[in-house]
Amino acid sequence: MRSYVIKRLLQIVPILLVITFLSFAMMRLAGSDAVLQKMENTGMALSQEVMERVRMELGLDKPFLTQYAVWLGRLFHGDMGTSYISGKKVLPVFLSKLPATLLLTAVSIMLTVVVSIPLGVLAAVRQNRFTDYLIRLCSFLGNSMPNFFVALLLMYFFAIRLRLFPVIASGVGLQSVALPAVTLAVAMSAKYLRQVRAAVLEELSKSYVAGAQARGVGFSVILTKSVLRASLVTILTLLALSIGSLLGGTAIVESIFLWDGVGRLAVDAIHMRDYPMIQAYVMWMAVIYVCVNLITDLSYHFLDPRIRLEGGREP
Secondary structure (H helix, E strand, O other), X not given: OHHHHHHHHHHHHXXXXXXXXXXXXXXXXXXXXXXXXXXXXXXXXOOHHHHHXXXXXXXXXXXXXXXXXXXXXXXXXXXXXEOOOOOOEHHHHHHHHHHHHHHHHHHHHHHHHHXXXXXXXXXXXXXXXXXXXXXXXXXXXXXXXXXXHHHHHXXXXXXXXXXXXXXXXXXXXXXXXXXXXXXXXXXXXXXXXXXXXXHHHHHHOOHHHHHHHHOOOOHHHHHHHHHHHHHHHHHHHHHHHHHHHHHOOOHHXXXXXXXXXXXXXXXXXXXXXXXXXXXXXXXXXXHHHHHHHHHHHHHHHXXXXXXXXXXXXXX
């Protein structure tokens, strides 16, 4: 197990280096001058000499590889550069947005688990009955509605009509996060409960379930101790993908509710051509997905003995 973990950690290093190079290259090849963009955003009229001096201060006059080497060296020391627009250090600004994103992710995942797993299991147990048809119909409706439409519906009924929640998020709190989290959970639950249903049905059709029932083991015991445990690998994979995307921020939902997270920060940075902030967001996404995939792979070894004992030995 230790050698497997070390091997996976060593694989992360070249992946992150390639991502840093590609993201830096894409920012520089975007075809937009950061100094000109800043001038347009602020409405200032700068002479050509001043613009050249600003480019020199930002290091934009140096060759591409030199710029990348300087940026990477600063990154290793925890310096992600300075925002072209605000003039503030990127890392403190980016870290200030993380609490909102972490709260939104945690609440959305919790709601998704509470809704999708019980309903998915119930639909599998009541296969081809009224309950199963009703759950699948609700899943189809939830999966068909885009996030912005769900967000507007929730905002209209619960914020404007009933006045139970604020229309615009005011700070990082449970009352403000409720509507954005429910918006994200609706689509995820609708999609994942069908996956949970399929995974449970696949396990229920296997011979060990019939064997256990023949020995007199209760169905509830088989379901909770065998079927659900065997289905955890599928469920864990789905949750890992959701956590990665949510930690990256959901720009549409955050923009509608004015939720001050990293997704909204990334959209503003892209609009303003704030390259250091965009690169910080790309690095954050890369680290999140690499770490989530690593944790998911390690979890498989504890949840599924077939993976742990593959090849007759532990990895």
